[in-house]
Amino acid sequence: MNKLVSIGIVVIGRNEGERLKLCLQSVRKAKCKVVYVDSDSKDGSAEFADSLGISVVRLNDDKPINAAIARNAGFKQITSESPELEFIHFIDADCELNAGWLKHALTVLTDDDKLSAVCGRLREKNVKESIYTQLCDMSWYIRPGIIDSCGGIATIKVDIFKQFNGFNETLIAGEEPEFYSRVREKGYTVRCLDIAMGTHDCAMVSFKQWWMRTVKTGFGFANGSQWGAWNKRQHSILIWVLLIPITILCGSIIEPWLLISALIFPIQILKIGIKSTIPYSFKDKLLDATFCIFAKLPQFVGMVKYQVSRFSKEQNKNIEYKA
Incomplete structure (x- = not known):
């Protein structure tokens, strides 16, 4: 059969x-x-x-x-x-x-x-x-x-x-x-x-397309709160987009040499790249790790967009990234 x-x-x-x-x-x-x-x-x-x-x-x-x-x-x-x-x-x-x-x-x-x-x-x-x-x-x-x-x-x-x-x-x-x-x-x-x-x-050939696609991902993370998912990812986004930059900025205002603490970003990228188990070259892993950290910014935008959409009743309105 x-x-x-x-x-x-x-x-x-x-x-x-x-x-x-x-x-x-x-x-x-x-x-x-x-x-x-x-x-x-x-x-x-x-x-x-x-x-x-x-x-x-x-x-x-x-x-x-x-x-x-x-x-x-x-x-x-x-x-x-x-x-x-x-x-x-x-x-x-x-x-x-x-x-x-x-x-x-x-x-x-x-x-x-x-x-x-x-x-x-x-x-x-x-x-x-x-x-x-x-x-x-x-x-x-x-x-x-x-x-x-x-x-x-x-x-x-x-x-x-x-x-x-x-x-x-x-x-x-x-x-x-x-x-x-x-x-x-x-x-x-x-x-x-x-x-x-x-x-x-x-x-996907432009930064704008990547940005919109990643905004949609952040929207999805926030939307996951409806069913108890991705809280850790949302916390991570808030830490890397808000807590760490604000802490570095405030610290450097008091002591300018504390700007060196911004090295936490490239250090984290290197750490992610080294720990990555995906079957790609180390160069590819570093590229992926770099955008993994940078993606937290548009993901944060997506989280904010979700909260705004709750009041406009458009939580299930699609976000498109293709031309």
Whole structure:
């Protein structure tokens, strides 16, 4: 029996253009049910998917749009059209699926009743395009084995997704770890396989794009307070953005030589680089460590943005970084 007949693929996207075309070409090779969820694209994305005979769910901007809402909508559509499906693979329209991933994923999932979902190695497609694509590639790395959460690209059991009511639609970032935290609380596991899952094209070539993407991360950290997550990360951001700089500034006003204490920043970067276990060169690790520290500033902006959004009732309004 062909196991792939029991799996469907949900693609979500917004104005991804050529990236969407490459994504749909890659998933169609799997020869299984595909649904595309379009988040109010203006570039003809929905029409292109229609032309391929793919079922399209159109979301419009009369209400908030985010990845959680799109994935839930795609899951609802694909399971209503094909109620026999046992597994769903979620993928974003800026990604391409590795040809052998689904067979590996289904073999592992069917062999373990307590395993809820699996993900694999995701690589940045144009990793050498800019330092930002290099950073993105490093951020995708997950050590193989039992993990706390998959990202948005993952293969999951249908009954698990139904049992836990999908992703929290009030979260514009961090919806995956929130979902898997609920799953793990009930004794299910999540695993990263040491197998290529696909490629991602962040198209991130400017500092502004990196900044906005990192602001969104900080927004997600603050949003995590709703479900008791990332308090340590928020504390770390406040320490490095506010407490340490203010302490150095105040100290140097009294004793100018205390400005030397600003060396704590490069020292911390070196410390992170040395301790890093990601499978990259030491030069790459230092690049990652440098931006890890600098990222705390836009992350702080994101935390502030979240607090402001609570009063404007726009907590689930998406933050975009792509042109």
